[in-house]
Amino acid sequence: MSQPDRPDEFSLIEQVFAPLSAEAPGAFGLTDDAAVFSPGEGMELVLTVDAIVEGVHFLSSDPADGIAQKLLRVNLSDLAAKGAIPRGYLLVTSWRPDTSLAWIESFAAGLCRDQQTFGISLWGGDTVSTPGPLTFSVTAIGEVPRGKLLRRSGARPGDDIYVSGTIGDGALGLAAAEGQLGGTLEDIQFLIDRYRCPQPRNALGPRLIGLASAALDVSDGLMADLTHMCETSRVGARIEGARIPLSPAASHAVDANSSWFGTALTGGDDYELLFAAAPENASAIAAAATESDVPVTRIGTIMSREEGVHAVDSHGRPLTFSRLGFTHF
Amino acid sequence: MSQPDRPDEFSLIEQVFAPLSAEAPGAFGLTDDAAVFSPGEGMELVLTVDAIVEGVHFLSSDPADGIAQKLLRVNLSDLAAKGAIPRGYLLVTSWRPDTSLAWIESFAAGLCRDQQTFGISLWGGDTVSTPGPLTFSVTAIGEVPRGKLLRRSGARPGDDIYVSGTIGDGALGLAAAEGQLGGTLEDIQFLIDRYRCPQPRNALGPRLIGLASAALDVSDGLMADLTHMCETSRVGARIEGARIPLSPAASHAVDANSSWFGTALTGGDDYELLFAAAPENASAIAAAATESDVPVTRIGTIMSREEGVHAVDSHGRPLTFSRLGFTHF
Incomplete structure (x- = not known):
């Protein structure tokens, strides 16, 4: 009608x-x-x-x-x-x-x-x-x-790996919207809001020009998008699971059920920036984070291609996930 | 599946x-x-x-x-x-x-x-x-x-009105594809091809810069798109029906049933250029048409706004249409 x-x-x-x-x-x-x-x-x-x-x-x-x-x-x-x-x-x-x-x-x-x-x-x-x-x-x-576009392809072994903001809120927010996630009303609402209304990091992105060797935004899931970046850059990566920045609401969910940690790292819809940068740029990156008022966390290291893309726990033991990421297709 | x-x-x-x-x-x-x-x-x-x-x-x-x-x-x-x-x-x-x-x-x-x-x-x-x-x-x-884009808004009273190519093939081709139009197999095929695969006038368009005072492409129908141009330019227009360029296939259809002429002028899907130009640019426009190998026909004159947008037959009598044009929305 x-x-x-x-x-x-x-x-x-x-x-x-x-x-x-x-x-x-x-x-x-x-x-x-x-x-x-x-x-x-x-x-x-x-x-x-x-x-x-x-x-x-x-x-x-x-x-x-x-x-x-x-x-x-x-x-x-x-x-x-x-x-x-x-x-x-x-x-x-x-x-x-x-x-x-x-x-x-x-x-x-x-x-x-x-x-x-x-x-x-x-x-x-x-x-x-x-x-x-x-x-x-x-x-x-x-x-x-001109000529300064951040690409997926420039990451080099030895580079630090960073993410902006917090990881997993989007995926946990989707789970919350579908009624699969318990928790306080406040946490649930925070996560659903993060899923529904992502916060693009436009204040930070342009400040990474000349600092980041490669960058992309996390939409398919941290591990999947990191893999995209590493494939295009022909490198590997090691993520330190304990360094992944979680929001308080996501931490509460993971504390209650540790399997949500896998969801956070593979679930997608974060729209945070994931980027690599040479270690000597660390203080300039910290300054860019401060100027743009966007928190940035170092979560791992770019490795040689042979080492693959993997995450380890605080004891260096490999973390495994049931899937690499979510595809919207 | x-x-x-x-x-x-x-x-x-x-x-x-x-x-x-x-x-x-x-x-x-x-x-x-x-x-x-x-x-x-x-x-x-x-x-x-x-x-x-x-x-x-x-x-x-x-x-x-x-x-x-x-x-x-x-x-x-x-x-x-x-x-x-x-x-x-x-x-x-x-x-x-x-x-x-x-x-x-x-x-x-x-x-x-x-x-x-x-x-x-x-x-x-x-x-x-x-x-x-x-x-x-x-x-x-x-x-x-820079600054030379052809707009819809620059037509002035006294300007000539031109179209490229032929008008009505798209609309008649749609009618033919729907089995509503009789004629030779050759004509039917020509019109259906023109409907399915329009010929954008990219060789001509850039050559009209500095010559045309206003331009658009005919997608909703000649009379409707002319009206769009005239409204944006705050002018009127008189189209001489006898000057409308028809393909041989469209002419055959109109000869067999003159009501197809209304379809040709209002039916849409032409993707020909419709433009206005001061009379002193006539020879330069003819040269642009030759250089680009795209035929161009003068079909009328831009009038003052009060005169509205209308078409006349070879005796100067107004042509009326049951609808102004086709909207794809």
Whole structure:
């Protein structure tokens, strides 16, 4: 059933989405077919895109503004991992005939909030109809000093391995949202919030340029993404399990049932930065963490390729996991 | 049912899509989370995105390579209308569990063919799963001399109105594909091909910079898109029906039943360039058409806003249409 209150495509863009482009002159108020952008002097452009599908990446019952924020944030996290400063984004929305104007407006309100938080604007997009499921994608555009993009491929044996923030909250938050995790109401709420609304590390990412030898953001799970980085860099890695930074809520869960530790390291949806850096950069990295107000923890060491990618406990004994990570595909 | 022959997300990207990025150093062989690009000296970046949904924009029974080509071409057409030179694109694909590897490979083969035709590369993207319908989007990136982008908004009263190629083949091709149109097998096939595989005018678009006062590509229908251009430019327009360029196949259809003429002018899916230009640019425009090997026809005149947007027959009598255009939403 088509919603009688919903304006047509053109009116929807004009009324609901055009205001999100107000700060970007190159978006032409969404009245044109394309946007223009010039990177600053000495900068180059960084482009990334991520899509989400109802029932696969989010639930129909999730709040619309939160879905929009998470979509934007996973893309911002990709830019952060590249050291790029976010500038704008293109948005593709597909609405079902029964999607209400109120739902769409809430979705737009989530975008609006995060545009202010992260200093970006909507530059353009496309709006299509679908019989369902709702499918959205964001193309995020940032800029980085020319030739300085942080890559996955530069890690060298002997480099330190770092992560930002805390690991495992996203995966434990999903378990909590599914009713699989016990604990205090406060812990449960904290973890669910971390799952629903990740905190991309855009304040930290650009400060790692010239310091990190390789970087990516943890979306598939710490061990899986570390493996991606090591494969691309043709190295191995040793993670010290006891150094993994856990939030108080995640610590409580692990204390109650140690198997949640495996979930934390392999579960995905962290959107923290994982990066490698030569030991001589340690104090500069600590300073970058302080300046950006993002905690950073050294969790291990890049090894030669022959040693593989593994984690050890505080006695040096290997930790094994039932799976390496979560894949969203 | 999941296809047993289909590789996982990472293998699919590596095997099927990474080869499409081989010519773009900034795509890093699709092994990273983002692509980098630097516009040339004095150029700025142009970005556009279009999405298509199975059952809405294409049929499940359409050939996969043709779907991919049309998706790419509608985006290239947007760049052409802005005067931009296409450089690369990001691709979002959502596959159903039952989408076969053979179908995906055929889709990629269509992209590969058009990459060569239009001189572009795949720079990145995202691959997700969906319960269906198949949904695809392309973010196309081009460049244009800084400040020279062709806009919808610059048409002035007295300007000539031009279109490239022929009008109506797309709409008549859709009617033919649906079995609603009679005619010779040759005509039917020509029109269906024009509907399935539009010809973006990328050779012409960049040559219109400095000549056209406003431009867009005809996707919703000639009269509807002309109205969009006139509204943004705050002008009116008079189209001379007798000047509309029709292909031989479309002429045959109109000769047999004159109501197809209304379909041609309002039906959409032309992906021809519609633009306005001052009369003193007429010979330069003719030269641009010759250089780009794209025919261009003057079809009317930009009027003052008060005169509205209308079409007249060869006796100056107004032509009326049952609808202004087709909307894909």
